[in-house]
Amino acid sequence: MDFSAAGKASTEAKRFLARLGLDQNLVKRIAIAMYEGEMNIAIHGGGGSAELEISTDKVEILFQDKGPGIADLELAMTEGYSTASEEVRSMGFGAGMGMPNMKRNADSMIVDSEPGAGTRISLMFNLSKTGPER
């Protein structure tokens, strides 16, 4: 598994959002959620895509992968639960905080996944309010 590029898109997205002059706390929330999503795609999804859409009142990120899907969503959303391999853990990931961190930072999170059918996760961040203080 090649992880060397994982996280690069989120780093670039963060710089781009910061240049737009968005609130620093909001930029950090988006960057964390996107990084977790990006790592999940690299770890579990076998590669995939993240689309970032910015409009006047919100930022949306759509993650899509063709991985094995999520068998038990409730478990996947539980802090500390992870199905990541030892190899992934040895690289500093698989703490079982990925999806909970995404949910905590986004204003809304929709997960669409079935075993064998891949995973789509949609995150939305309101620009009109400051959101949860971190």
Place this chain on the structure above:
Amino acid sequence: MKVEDIVRILDAKIFAGEEQLSLDLNSACGADLMSDVMAFVKDRVVLLTGLMNPQALRTADLLDIKVVVFVRGKKPTADLVEMAKEMGMTLMTTKYSMFLACGRLYEAGLRGGGVRGID
């Protein structure tokens, strides 16, 4: 606590970002799991970690963490040093273990850290 104090207390060697010695920090996070770092968000943080890969620096960068200490004498590779310089980050290595490095900083007055309740 200033970066230069951290260097002294941890008897650390700096590999990048020597220009930030007077940067003032008030909290620390010691972790090898990057998602745990991302669940911990404070301002003016020093990250202590045993994880030496690009993701450790990317995680720090995303959280606006400007100072990273590698514990147990792990020296960063040339690639990581270059990456840290591009990110404007201070990288250092201490001979101390995670436990001892955190303990020394705490004892010296760096007390800020994330505390989360147990549900």
